[in-house]
Amino acid sequence: MKKPRHRSPSSQSMQGRALLTTALLVSFACPAASQPPLPQNDGKKHLGPSSCSGPVCHSAKQELANIYGDEWLVWREDDRHSKAYEVLKNSESKRIAKNLGYEQPAWEVGICLDCHADHVSKDMRGPRFKLSTGVGCESCHGGSQDWASKHDNVRPHSENLADGMYPADEPVARAALCTSCHYGNKDKFVTHRIMGAGHPRMSFELQVFSNIQPAHFVVDDDYLARGKKAEEGMKVWAIGQVMSVRASIDALLDPKRNRDGAWPELVLFDCHACHHAMSEKRWRSRASTGTLGPGVPRLNDSSFLMVRYAFTAVDADGAKDFAGDLNELHSAVSESEVRKRAVAIRMRDRLDALIPELDSWEVDAQAVRSVLKALLRDGTRGEFLDYAGAEQASLASQALFENLYTLGALSEATLDKVAAENETLLAIVADEENYSRAKATASFKRLAALVQ
Ligand code: HEC
Ligand code: HEC
Ligand code: HEC
Ligand code: HEC
Numbered sequence: 450m451k452k453p454r455h456r457s458p459s460s461q462s463m464q465g466r467a468l469l470t471t472a473l474l475v476s477f478a479c480p481a482a483s484q485p486p487l488p489q490n491d492g493k494k495h496l497g498p499s500s501c502s503g504p505v506c507h508s509a510k511q512e513l514a515n516i517y518g519d520e521w522l523v524w525r526e527d528d529r530h531s532k533a534y535e536v537l538k539n540s541e542s543k544r545i546a547k548n549l550g551y552e553q554p555a556w557e558v559g560i561c562l563d564c565h566a567d568h569v570s571k572d573m574r575g576p577r578f579k580l581s582t583g584v585g586c587e588s589c590h591g592g593s594q595d596w597a598s599k600h601d602n603v604r605p606h607s608e609n610l611a612d613g614m615y616p617a618d619e620p621v622a623r624a625a626l627c628t629s630c631h632y633g634n635k636d637k638f639v640t641h642r643i644m645g646a647g648h649p650r651m652s653f654e655l656q657v658f659s660n661i662q663p664a665h666f667v668v669d670d671d672y673l674a675r676g677k678k679a680e681e682g683m684k685v686w687a688i689g690q691v692m693s694v695r696a697s698i699d700a701l702l703d704p705k706r707n708r709d710g711a712w713p714e715l716v717l718f719d720c721h722a723c724h725h726a727m728s729e730k731r732w733r734s735r736a737s738t739g740t741l742g743p744g745v746p747r748l749n750d751s752s753f754l755m756v757r758y759a760f761t762a763v764d765a766d767g768a769k770d771f772a773g774d775l776n777e778l779h780s781a782v783s784e785s786e787v788r789k790r791a792v793a794i795r796m797r798d799r800l801d802a803l804i805p806e807l808d809s810w811e812v813d814a815q816a817v818r819s820v821l822k823a824l825l826r827d828g829t830r831g832e833f834l835d836y837a838g839a840e841q842a843s844l845a846s847q848a849l850f851e852n853l854y855t856l857g858a859l860s861e862a863t864l865d866k867v868a869a870e871n872e873t874l875l876a877i878v879a880d881e882e883n884y885s886r887a888k889a890t891a892s893f894k895r896l897a898a899l900v901q
Contacts, residue, residue, distance in 0.1 A: 493592025591615035655689025682852030687759035739776030814858035828893030
């Protein structure tokens with residue numbers, strides 16, 4: 450028997466829940482020149498999910514050797530990606546398209562299809578390819594033209610990669626892939642105008658979202674034997690956060706995306722800095738925002754804050770510099786384009802140097818514990834007063850506690866308590882309209898007491 454896919458109660462309880470319905474800003478940015486092209490631009494023919502669904506391939510009723518064989522069934526039944534195109538036909542999408550003044554319906558608009566389907570150019574579509582299948586196998590695994598007939602459950606992963614399969618097992622590549630749609634990249638981006646027209650806010654965290662997709666793979670011995678990267682837990686969380694920040698910085702530096710006429714592009718800012726009742730006097734100074742005073746829109750820095758914790762674990766001095774840069778970025782954004790560019794570029798360089806360090810990070814229980822402690826301590830002190838920060842911290846808490854458990858450093862009994870408290874915290878951040886800072890802080894405190 451293969452290991453069950455969802456091992457810990459906390460990830461199980463998240464599965465199937467419409468999580469934090471909307472959310473954070475993340476986008477694809479390719480830090481290393483060596484990154485492979487994303488599936489959408491891989492130049493290979495995409496054959497469509499129907500070519501993957503054979504009964505001895507990915508819709509098997511019985512477990513196959515090495516893989517479950519039911520990946521297509523999981524995708525079709527439980528994975529929202531298979532519904533991503535259908536969503537473009539619903540009344541919400543009709544309203545968005547109408548509000549934006551599009552002449553075509555949303556399901557014919559290129560920018561919508563870019564994230565809601567496997568929107569490859571016409572010459573990359575095989576005979577059975579259909580846009581209507583939504584975000585399909587090849588949107589994540591790459592065009593299968595050169596590997597469809599060769600890949601089987603024993604072929605070494607490297608041979609599939611050489612034939613153009615996308616390395617979704619590698620955390621940096623996976624983060625680039627997911628964030629390309631869950632935040633946007635230079636080619637596709639959900640602007641404040643699109644959000645204003647009715648598009649939900651987007652939130653993303655690589656480790657938790659990889660589990661709740663739901664995962665149709667399991668990292669076990671045979672997975673490793675085929676030469677796949679077996680990263681899970683804190684490392685995937687950290688790399689996901691770095692890539693999110695990398696993507697925000699790219700958007701800040703991209704003249705096409707950082708402005709909307711005379712205004713800055715508002716989607717890069719903390720939504721709730723503007724969207725809340727005027728009677729609610731919520732402004733407080735906060736260490737991580739430096740000298741930025743009241744009444745100034747604030748960048749959405751939720752992932753920047755998460756990166757600081759991972760940074761501290763591998764390079765304490767670098768992390769201090771990064772924190773100083775973040776303070777500087779906050780004020781530079783509202784004061785000077787020149788300073789903003791300079792600090793953003795400096796931060797990008799720091800992150801590019803950090804990525805290989807995180808990629809080769811040997812994570813042990815002690816490391817997870819210290820990151821978790823620092824994060825929850827700051828949560829207890831009210832550092833995540835903003836909704837977006839609390840949301841990311843709650844996802845981090847889930848990913849890191851789970852990692853402690855998989856490393857054998859958390860008892861079943863404590864895990865149960867953690868899962869229950871994480872549920873409470875998730876419920877607090879799931880209701881964005883009624884987010885209570887006091888409740889979130891109290892929950893962080895109870896979680897902090899559970900770190901063993
Ligand atoms: C950069 C990628 C991207 C672009 C561009 C994009 N979307 Fe989305 N869209 C998403 C993601 C990701 C979600 C899921 C958000 C979540 O739940 O976290 C989503 C969610 C939605 C939803 C809500 C779906 C649901 O199940 O409730 C609708 C409706 C929607 N998009 C319509 C559109 C339309 C219409 C367009 C074109 C104007 C568009 N989207 C452009 C990525 C994108
Ligand atoms: C949203 C992205 C996404 C979509 C869509 C997707 N996958 Fe995956 N899939 C992944 C990720 C991430 C992994 C884990 C990394 C890896 O093993 O490559 C994975 C792993 C797998 C594995 C490896 C299991 C193992 O033990 O080696 C198979 C097989 C698979 N997917 C088949 C499919 C099929 C078939 C479809 C379409 C029905 C599909 N995937 C759609 C992201 C996706
Ligand atoms: C080609 C674009 C695309 C890629 C690549 C992609 N996603 Fe998505 N994802 C979407 C869209 C669009 C939706 C919303 C679909 C809907 O609501 O019907 C979505 C929804 C989801 C959801 C459900 C969110 C919720 O609020 O319930 C999860 C989880 C998710 N994606 C995880 C991932 C992960 C993990 C990866 C990378 C392995 C990934 N996605 C890659 C476009 C994409
Ligand atoms: C700098 C301030 C500011 C920030 C930051 C900001 N918005 Fe807005 N938003 C506005 C303004 C101004 C409007 C237009 C209000 C109107 O038309 O009455 C608006 C309108 C909207 C609307 C349309 C509301 C309606 O009445 O139809 C939505 C939805 C929205 N914003 C979502 C977001 C999201 C999501 C974010 C974060 C990603 C965000 N906003 C960030 C200022 C902001």
